[in-house]
Amino acid sequence: MDYTLADLQKWGDKIEETAKGLGLDFFPQEFEIVNYEDMLAYEAYVGMPSRYPHWSFGKAYERLKTLYKYNLSGLPYEMVINSDPCIAYLLKENTLLLQILTIAHVYAHNDFFKNNRLFKEGTDAKYTVESFKNHAAMIRSYINDPSIGYESVEKILNAAHSIKLQITRTVGEKILTDEELRQKLIADYKKKHVNYSILEPYKPLEPPDLSKVPLEPQEDLLLFIMEYGELAEWEKNLLEIVREETRYFIPQIETKIMNEGWASYWHYKILQKLELPSSFYLEFIKRHNEVVRPVLGGINPYFLGFEIFKDLAEKYGQEKIFEVRSLERDQSFIRKFLTQELCVNLHLFEYVKKGNDYVVEEVADEEGWKEIRNTLSNSAGMGMVPLIRVSDMSRKDKTLTLEHVFDGRELQKNYMEETVKYIVDLWGHPVLLRTTLNGKNTTLVCDENKKIKYI
Amino acid sequence: MAIFRDFSPIERDRAVEDRRRHRQLTEESIKRNLADILSEESIIGESKNKKIKIPIRGLKEYRFIYGKNVPGVGSGDGSEKKGDVIGHDDNGQGKGNNGAGNEPGEDIYETEVTIEDIIHYLFEDLNLPFLERKKFSEILSESSHKRSGYQKKGITPRLAKKRTVVEKIKRKQATIKSLREAELEEEIGRFPFKEDDLRYHRVKETRKRELNAVVICIMDTSGSMDQAKKYLARSFFFLLHQFIKMKYLNVEVVFIAHSTEAKVVTEKEFFHKVESGGTYISSGYKKALEVIEQAYNPAFWNIYAFHVSDGDNWSEDDNKAIEYAKKLCEVCNLFGYAEILPGVKPSNIKYKYIEKIKDHNFVTTTIDKKEDLWPALKNILKKDSKEG
Numbered sequence: 001m002d003y004t005l006a007d008l009q010k011w012g013d014k015i016e017e018t019a020k021g022l023g024l025d026f027f028p029q030e031f032e033i034v035n036y037e038d039m040l041a042y043e044a045y046v047g048m049p050s051r052y053p054h055w056s057f058g059k060a061y062e063r064l065k066t067l068y069k070y071n072l073s074g075l076p077y078e079m080v081i082n083s084d085p086c087i088a089y090l091l092k093e094n095t096l097l098l099q100i101l102t103i104a105h106v107y108a109h110n111d112f113f114k115n116n117r118l119f120k121e122g123t124d125a126k127y128t129v130e131s132f133k134n135h136a137a138m139i140r141s142y143i144n145d146p147s148i149g150y151e152s153v154e155k156i157l158n159a160a161h162s163i164k165l166q167i168t169r170t171v172g173e174k175i176l177t178d179e180e181l182r183q184k185l186i187a188d189y190k191k192k193h194v195n196y197s198i199l200e201p202y203k204p205l206e207p208p209d210l211s212k213v214p215l216e217p218q219e220d221l222l223l224f225i226m227e228y229g230e231l232a233e234w235e236k237n238l239l240e241i242v243r244e245e246t247r248y249f250i251p252q253i254e255t256k257i258m259n260e261g262w263a264s265y266w267h268y269k270i271l272q273k274l275e276l277p278s279s280f281y282l283e284f285i286k287r288h289n290e291v292v293r294p295v296l297g298g299i300n301p302y303f304l305g306f307e308i309f310k311d312l313a314e315k316y317g318q319e320k321i322f323e324v325r326s327l328e329r330d331q332s333f334i335r336k337f338l339t340q341e342l343c344v345n346l347h348l349f350e351y352v353k354k355g356n357d358y359v360v361e362e363v364a365d366e367e368g369w370k371e372i373r374n375t376l377s378n379s380a381g382m383g384m385v386p387l388i389r390v391s392d393m394s395r396k397d398k399t400l401t402l403e404h405v406f407d408g409r410e411l412q413k414n415y416m417e418e419t420v421k422y423i424v425d426l427w428g429h430p431v432l433l434r435t436t437l438n439g440k441n442t443t444l445v446c447d448e449n450k451k452i453k454y455i
Numbered sequence: 456m457a458i459f460r461d462f463s464p465i466e467r468d469r470a471v472e473d474r475r476r477h478r479q480l481t482e483e484s485i486k487r488n489l490a491d492i493l494s495e496e497s498i499i500g501e502s503k504n505k506k507i508k509i510p511i512r513g514l515k516e517y518r519f520i521y522g523k524n525v526p527g528v529g530s531g532d533g534s535e536k537k538g539d540v541i542g543h544d545d546n547g548q549g550k551g552n553n554g555a556g557n558e559p560g561e562d563i564y565e566t567e568v569t570i571e572d573i574i575h576y577l578f579e580d581l582n583l584p585f586l587e588r589k590k591f592s593e594i595l596s597e598s599s600h601k602r603s604g605y606q607k608k609g610i611t612p613r614l615a616k617k618r619t620v621v622e623k624i625k626r627k628q629a630t631i632k633s634l635r636e637a638e639l640e641e642e643i644g645r646f647p648f649k650e651d652d653l654r655y656h657r658v659k660e661t662r663k664r665e666l667n668a669v670v671i672c673i674m675d676t677s678g679s680m681d682q683a684k685k686y687l688a689r690s691f692f693f694l695l696h697q698f699i700k701m702k703y704l705n706v707e708v709v710f711i712a713h714s715t716e717a718k719v720v721t722e723k724e725f726f727h728k729v730e731s732g733g734t735y736i737s738s739g740y741k742k743a744l745e746v747i748e749q750a751y752n753p754a755f756w757n758i759y760a761f762h763v764s765d766g767d768n769w770s771e772d773d774n775k776a777i778e779y780a781k782k783l784c785e786v787c788n789l790f791g792y793a794e795i796l797p798g799v800k801p802s803n804i805k806y807k808y809i810e811k812i813k814d815h816n817f818v819t820t821t822i823d824k825k826e827d828l829w830p831a832l833k834n835i836l837k838k839d840s841k842e843g
Contacts, residue, residue, distance in 0.1 A: 005459050012457045029457040041470045055480055056516055058473030085458075103457075154476075162518045294530040297541060303530070347533040351541060352526045358542040360535050361526060368537075376528040386519045409521045418517035 003096040005033070011100050011274075018270050019107040023322065026110035027125065028085040031103070035092050039076050040064050042089050046249065047081040048132045052139035052241070054157050078102045082113040082252070083128035097283045100274070101267050108266035112259050115326050118251035122171035128248065135241045142234050156235050159422040160242040165385045166221040167246055171254070175223075181215045217403065218390040225426050228393060239426075254329045254381035261305015262325050264292050265313075268306075294346065299376070307346060308337050330380035334373060343369040350375050378407075386411055388433070400427050404435035411435055420446045477514075484514055485568060486576050506567045574697060602656045609655025618654040626652060668757040668788075669707045670699050671746065673739040675764035676730050677714040684795045687822050688763040689726055691793055694832055699759055709746055713739035715769075719746060735772045736764060736804065740779035747786055758787040766794045768804045776804065777811050784814035791818045791835050 012031070019026070034042065044061035045051040077098060080088040088106040090099055113119045124131075139157075142148045168175070176184065185208040192205055208215075218224045222243040226236045252259070271284050292306045313321050324333065342348075343364035350362040350372045362368035377383070386409070392401040400423070404411060416433070423431050424446050433444040443455050535541065568576075605618050627646050634641055672692045674680070680688070700706050710725040711717055717738040743760055751758055760783055768776065783790045794805050808819055820831040 005461055008459045009457075012459060016457055031457060031459045033459065033461045044470055044473075053473055053476075055473055055476040058470055058475070058477035059514065059516075061470040061474055062477060161516060165518060296531065297529040299528060299530065347531045347535070348528055349531050349535045350526055350528050353523050356543050357540045360537055360539040360541055363535055363537055372528055375526050379525070379527070384521070386521055388519050404519075409525045412520045412522040415515075415517050415520050418515070419519050422517060 003099065007096060008033075008090075008099060008103070011096075012103055014274060015100065015104050015107060015270055018273050019104070019111070019266070022266070022269060022273075023318065024107060024111040024266065025115060026086065026107055027083075027114050029107065029110055030085050030087050031106070032087065032089050033092050034089045039079065039089060039091050040068070042079050043076055047079045047087075047089070049087070049129060050133040050136045052136040052157075053143070054154065054161075056161060078106055080106050080109045080113075081128065082119055082123060082125055082248075084114075084125035086110040086113065086125075087129070095283070097276075097280045098287060100276075100280075101271060101284060101287055104267035104270040105263045107270070108263040109259060111266075112255070112262050112325060115322075116251070116255060116258075117327055118171045118254055118329055122251045123248050132245070135245065138237065139241065142238070145234075148234060153238065155425065156238045157242065159425040160222060160239050162419045162422040163221045163388075164242050164246040165382070166219065166388050167223075167243065167250070168220050169250075169382050169387075171251060175220075178215060182210055185210065185215060213393045213395065214390055219387065221388065221390065221402075221423070224390045225423075229427055231426070235426075250382070254331075257299075257301040257305040257330045257380060258325065258328060258333050259305070260302040261307075261309050264288075264302045264306040265309040265321075304346070305333075307342060308333065311339070311342055312337055331377050331383055334377040334380055338373045338376065340364060340366075340369040343372055348372050348376070391434070398427075398429035399432060400429065401432045401434070404433065406436045410437060413437065416444065417446075417452055420444060420452070421450045424448065424450055480514060482576070485572075505570050507570070507573070601659045603659045604657045605654040606657045607651075607654065609657075613656045613658065615654045615656050619648070619652050622652040622654055623648055667705045667707070667755065668699055668759065669709060669751050670696055671709045671711065671743050671758065671760040672725070673711045673713065673717075673743055673760065673762040674725060675714070675734055675736070675739070675762075675767075676712040676725075677732060677734045677767070678730065679734075679765055679767045680795075684765055685726055687795045687825065687828070688793075690825065690828055691763060691795075691822065691831070692761070694828065695759075695761060695835075698832070707751075709743075711739050711742050711746070713742065717742035733769050734764070734767055735775075736762070736768045737772050737775035737779050740776060740783055744779065744782055744786070753786045759789050759791075760787045761791045761793060763793045763795055764804075765796055766804050770803065773804060773807055777807060780808065780812055780817070781814065784812065784817050787816065789816050789818065789835070790814075791820070793831060794819070794821045796823060 008031070012029075016029070040061055042048075043064055044057050051057065076091065077094060078088055078090055080086065086106075086109075088109075090102055094102065113125065119125070139153060142153050143150045189205065189208050213228065214224065220243075222239045225231070226239050226243075231239070268288055271288075276284060292300070292303045294300055294303050309321050309324075312324060324337070328336070348364055348369075349360050350368070351358045352361045353359075362371045364372060387405040387407075388402050389405065390400065391403045393399070394401075402420075402423075416435070420431055420433055428448065430445065430447045433446075435442055435444065437454075444452060445455060446452050529541075531541075605615055623646070626649070627643070630646075631643060634643075670692075674688055674692075696706070696708060708722075710720050710722055712720045712725055713735070714730040715733055715735045715738060719742065739762060747753065747758060780790065780792070792805065792808055805819055805821070808817075818835050820827075820834050822828060822831050
């Protein structure tokens with residue numbers, strides 16, 4: 001360690017002052033200096049100081065450790081969680097300059113958490129740490145309950161984790177009650193009835209089926225199962241916990257590129273203003289370039305986000321980027337602001353898999369760049385998660401029908417089968433999944449005994 | 456102003472419990488795959504440290520993900536043109552394989568275990584207690600290493616220090632001499648060791664011939680030996696080989712496969728050969744006797760022969776089989792017959808063996824299911840330790 005806590009405090013204060021001067025607006029900030037092992041653990045638990053026990057976190061830890069051991073992934077310099085006060089972990093082994101750069105980076109994340117619409121509407125920063133702690137305590141109490149125990153809890157968690165991302169995607173959207181939905185369907189029907197076109201022959205409209213469950217396709221699988229399934233109270237609570245924690249992470253998933261780009265943009269700006277001693281300057285430039293360099297064949301979110309924000313600031317001024325960081329998410333950010341010029345400068349290309357080869361499909365020319373932009377936008381954030389929703393539940397035999405909203409991308413078959421089996425674990429009755437495989441409409445049927453067939 | 460703290464308010468190494476559970480699940484998954492490992496991999500004659508890759512089932516975190524036919528975007532160096540091939544998917548690590556936000560495929564698909572791990576798991580799976588190796592260790596004590604001369608390469612513990620110094624002095628003298636011959640009056644100061652000076656003791660291993668053992672595995676590979684039978688046969692031979700290895704420094708294994716004819720085969724062939732048609736057990740025994748006569752003089756070798764079959768022999772061969780079995784008993788330390796998963800009818804051949812073969816070093820056993828393996832082995836080894 002080539003620094004003391006007092007050094008960090010001194011630089012931290014200076015950085016905070018500078019960040020404020022530049023217009024960043026953040027929660028109170030706390031830093032914790034941790035060693036390498038602790039950092040791995042924090043990463044495995046996605047930064048949460050307290051988390052319920054599950055083997056998948058152990059697996060994440062082993063995986064991260066292996067990746068670092070074989071140098072497949074860089075050391076984590078920092079980890080920030082979206083809470084008020086904002087908590088960040090700094091790696092003890094960092095050099096002083098690296099700590100300075102990281103602290104500046106953290107302040108920008110903090111600003112992003114406080115001001116981006118998705119975080120503002122979708123999470124409650126004041127209670128973040130506390131609610132994760134409560135969840136952990138509750139799950140531990142089920143594990144210690146002799147009538148439940150570790151394995152029963154694990155079984156439910158395994159299943160809940162498998163569909164945790166099958167959740168409402170619109171952050172902050174109000175969930176309508178069944179009664180409200182019914183009113184809406186009736187109103188829509190009436191409106192259509194009145195507004196039919198006089199130029200077309202009259203066709204009687206089908207009235208909406210108001211006894212159907214669900215009334216409209218339901219994207220929130222865990223919520224649906226909690227409501228209509230036959231689960232015990234403690235099982236429902238587990239699902240609710242998994243669901244709530246997922247909702248906390250959705251804004252992070254949805255803004256990865258923006259968030260990292262924003263933080264990189266500002267650590268660069270702040271460090272330029274800090275009047276660093278010349279001995280630090282070279283390391284600063286070197287480290288910064290390491291963070292925002294392109295990954296050959298892939299997308300480095302730090303790099304892409306940084307370049308777009310830089311481009312926006314140059315073209316439209318600082319006001320504009322503050323507005324963008326408040327309103328957008330990765331999908332809209334890319335769709336609106338990734339220009340052809342940027343696609344060319346960043347050497348972006350689109351590839352597809354043909355046989356065993358990855359082949360370049362589009363390059364950033366006049367026609368190609370739009371394809372590239374759209375593909376990137378469609379696969380950003382939750383765009384990488386297939387949309388599966390509940391379309392019907394049979395009242396007679398409780399068969400659950402799911403539909404995969406097909407957008408040209410097919411599901412991975414093995415993962416699909418195993419996930420449906422998990423759903424049967426929770427549902428207890430047959431589950432159907434309508435999807436498209438090899439270009440054909442197919443329905444997967446999984447019975448109570450987890451036997452799978454296709455029809 | 457920000458707060459900086461130099462400690463973690465949480466307990467040390469919080470991931471311990473979840474990592475333990477993860478490892479436990481991994482091991483369970485390995486155990487579930489043991490049948491595959493035992494019937495697919497060459498393990499019987501291999502070294503303890505051989506690593507075997509096995510797929511781990513049940514540890515993937517399944518969820519709905521897109522398949523591989525999904526387009527991705529990457530950044531390049533500007534030289535990419537439409538139609539360029541930028542990577543392959545042989546091991547999933549192509550250049551173009553890290554699409555934006557593309558996470559699937561990150562799971563650990565397989566793990567490596569050593570033969571020793573497998574023994575460990577197998578014993579656990581069979582609920583076998585670990586054997587006390589001590590019991591046999593005295594017998595091993597006579598192995599000896601004799602120093603004989605020096606060599607330039609070797610391991611550190613065998614460094615011959617005196618000899619190395621001598622080599623260095625020789626080199627120094629030679630340097631001085633050649634300097635003098637060239638009439639250069641140069642003072643030689645520090646004169647460090649060089650790689651070339653190092654000498655190691657050459658060690659000759661002297662093996663006592665009578666410590667050698669050979670295990671002759673004879674298996675019926677006729678059509679009636681199915682996968683389940685082979686799993687049991689393989690586990691049986693594997694464990695047996697492990698036991699014999701505890702007693703001898705040098706254990707060789709010979710595999711003889713027979714249906715109506717017998718052949719010496721490799722381990723791989725031994726377990727993968729499927730022949731159709733009938734069975735002449737005698738052919739296997741005859742082959743074993745030939746092998747012994749050619750390569751393993753009973754005066755120098757401890758010979759263990761075991762025959763595994765489902766007992767489905769052609770009756771005209773029975774008398775011949777008994778005759779050869781008796782001959783085997785004469786040359787072997789131990790000759791065993793293990794009958795695996797006999798059919799509904801009681802087998803004649805085992806019955807006949809018990810009736811006709813009275814040699815004290817002959818054993819028979821029946822294995823119906825994996826739980827029988829341990830009693831069967833104990834039964835056989837009891838016999839052998841009495842001999843020993």
